[in-house]
Amino acid sequence: MNIFDKLRAVLSPEVPVPPPADRNFSSAVLVLLSDCADPDVVLTTRSSTVHRHRGQVCLPGGHYEPGDPDLIVTALRETQEEVGVAASQVKVLGTLPARVTVPVSRSTVTTVVGMWDGGGSKSGGGLRVVDPAEVSQVHRIALSTLADPRTRVSAHHPNGGRGAAFDLPELFIWGFTGHILDAVLSLGGWERPWDTRRIVEIPTPFRGEDAPTPEDG
Numbered sequence: 001m002n003i004f005d006k007l008r009a010v011l012s013p014e015v016p017v018p019p020p021a022d023r024n025f026s027s028a029v030l031v032l033l034s035d036c037a038d039p040d041v042v043l044t045t046r047s048s049t050v051h052r053h054r055g056q057v058c059l060p061g062g063h064y065e066p067g068d069p070d071l072i073v074t075a076l077r078e079t080q081e082e083v084g085v086a087a088s089q090v091k092v093l094g095t096l097p098a099r100v101t102v103p104v105s106r107s108t109v110t111t112v113v114g115m116w117d118g119g120g121s122k123s124g125g126g127l128r129v130v131d132p133a134e135v136s137q138v139h140r141i142a143l144s145t146l147a148d149p150r151t152r153v154s155a156h157h158p159n160g161g162r163g164a165a166f167d168l169p170e171l172f173i174w175g176f177t178g179h180i181l182d183a184v185l186s187l188g189g190w191e192r193p194w195d196t197r198r199i200v201e202i203p204t205p206f207r208g209e210d211a212p213t214p215e216d217g
Contacts (some may be wrong), residue, residue: 002190003037003039004033004035004039004093004115006187006188006189007093007113007184007188007189008093008094008206009116010097010187011093011094011095011113012094012095012096012097012099013094013166013196014058015048015070015072016028016070016071016095016099016110016171017069017070017071018064018071018108020216021081021151022068022108023064023155025106025107025108026063026064026071026074026107026108026110027062027063027064027073027107027108027109027110027178028061028062028064028071028074028109028110028111029058029059029060029061029078029080029109029110029111029180030042030059030060030061030073030075030076030078030079030112030113030114030183031059031110031113031114031180031184032060032079032085032090032109032114032115032116033113033114033116033143034115034116034117034118035115035116035117035118036118038064038142038143039115039142039143040118040140040141040142040143041059041078041140041141041143041146041181041184042055042059042060042085042122042127042138042139042140043055043057043058043059043137043138043139043140043141043171043173043177044058044059044060044082044083044135044136044137044138044139045057045058045114045135045136045137045139045171046058046061046134046135046136046208047132047133047134047135047136048136048157049133049134050094051172052212054082055136055205055206055208056175056177056206056207057171057172057173057177057206058176058177058209059111059177059180060075060078060079060082060083061074061075061078061079061109062081063078065077071095071110071112072092072095072112072163073087073140074110075110075112076090076092076114077104077163078114080130081128081130081131082130082131082135083127083128083130083135083138084126084127084128084130084135084154085119085126085127085182089117089126090114090116090175091114091115091116092112092113093115094112094113094114095110095111095112095113096110096111096135096174096180096183096184096187099111099155100176100179101181109176110153110156110215111180111190113184118140119139120170127140127191129154137162138209140166142169143185143188143190144183145168145190146166146173146181146185146190147185147190147192148192148193149192149193149194151167151168152164152165152166152194153165153166153167153197153199153200154166154196154197154198154199154200155172155174155178155199155200155201155202156199156200157179157202158201158202158205159209162199163175163178164178164179164181164182165178165202166178166181166199171206172203172206174202174206
């Protein structure tokens with residue numbers, strides 16, 4: 001049995017195309033997993049100069065563009081633009097069944113799941129920051145690390161929200177990305193029991209406050 005078989009069984013084979021009325025608010029992200037016994041996932045840290053989600057740890061992805069035939073292409077295109085992994089390097093496994101709306105950006109996000117050979121190196125071979133104005137760092141985090149009960153926490157946001165999060169030595173993953181990674185661990189059979197009562201505040205550098213607009217000044 002392949003390590004991805006359980007996850008693949010619950011993914012949708014449908015190729016999602018946003019309806020015309022929703023295209024301005026449609027986005028896609030890629031859960032890019034390395035094809036090995038201890039798979040890792042590619043994540044990015046958003047630049048401090050972007051307007052939304054500054055400093056947050058995110059999955060590669062972005063907004064649908066008119067030239068994209070579907071949202072899988074959107075996810076693959078954005079991944080190449082952000083971290084340098086070409087679409088030809090990715091084997092798409094499917095999409096998560098449910099789309100999620102991100103309140104801050106008002107985008108409806110489709111999550112594409114794919115695997116690659118890992119660039120030949122667990123240290124991050126084949127990955128790079130393509131556009132420093134958008135992405136400041138690229139990370140590869142093993143799913144076994146994310147599933148470690150010592151890593152798992154419930155994040156409490158100052159606005160009162162709470163959700164699945166991952167507290168790593170130099171990173172804090174929460175929000176939409178935390179929700180998606182939590183789902184992938186569960187659906188793929190990697191999840192381990194953890195204390196959901198362990199609630200922590202989101203560290204300030206990872207809260208992703210929006211940049212001020214001219215109207216704010």
